[in-house]
């Protein structure tokens with residue numbers, strides 16, 4: 001097999017179109033030029049007005065925005081203020097492309113949060129190089145972000161990611177007056193497993209257990225995070241009580257089905273997991289921490305009894321745990 005020439009590999013790397021650039025300019029001729037410069041390497045979206053540009057930014061969440069300053073109705077300076085105030089869009093780098101030659105305008109652009117300022121008429125290779133540099137920074141930032149939010153052993157998102165995501169889900173649930181399910185998974189007698197089979201086997205078991213539960217939760221739009229040694233947090237969208245109990249039972253069963261021998265387990269003869277989970281209607285009087293404490297209480301009950309099971313209840317607005325029969329859980 002002949003090896004690929006380096007320039008082809010480099011070209012392919014640059015043309016896998018992972019990045020999307022949104023170009024906003026009121027003049028079609030400028031949009032055409034920008035599209036022709038970048039279309040071979042990146043996904044290009046175009047907008048002829050600030051209003052439409054904002055809509056496209058919200059809809060497509062581009063990696064980079066090229067923004068004209070002088071536009072009728074709303075200009076580029078006005079639009080960047082909106083972009084920077086929008087929680088979902090404020091991180092997107094904006095490069096101004098403008099015919100304004102004034103240093104004060106350039107300074108204003110930077111003050112409003114632009115990452116670069118390119119003057120028209122533009123030199124194609126300089127525009128291309130600058131955009132490429134910014135996208136390279138984004139690529140590296142995404143990579144760092146990935147490492148900062150993932151657990152390398154299980155390849156699950158980590159506690160930091162959990163904290164970010166649950167806060168987001170929690171606030172969204174308050175906004176929509178919808179409930180969420182938050183739970184904790186703990187592997188039964190895991191210390192005994194490590195003591196008998198060694199940490200290397202323990203790590204393998206952690207990977208298998210977490211990925212089997214992840215698969216079950218994934219089918220129901222749930223997500224699991226590694227938040228401690230053998231402890232995992234998860235959330236699920238709202239559902240009927242009976243359905244939730246069913247999903248949790250499937251998670252427990254998926255671990256048993258792995259049939260990982262655990263001769264010292266008190267629960268059974270293979271590796272198993274226990275789950276405590278709470279359905280809650282998020283409000284300003286309850287916190288994520290309260291919910292986790294409740295989930296932990298339920299988990300503790302399983303741990304004190306059979307293990308290898310899921311314990312599920314509802315946390316009411318007064319912060320009290322109610323089981324499926326409507327009884328108060330202490």
Ligand SMILES: [Mg+2]
Pocket residue numbers: 025026027068069070071
């Ligand atoms: Mg213009």
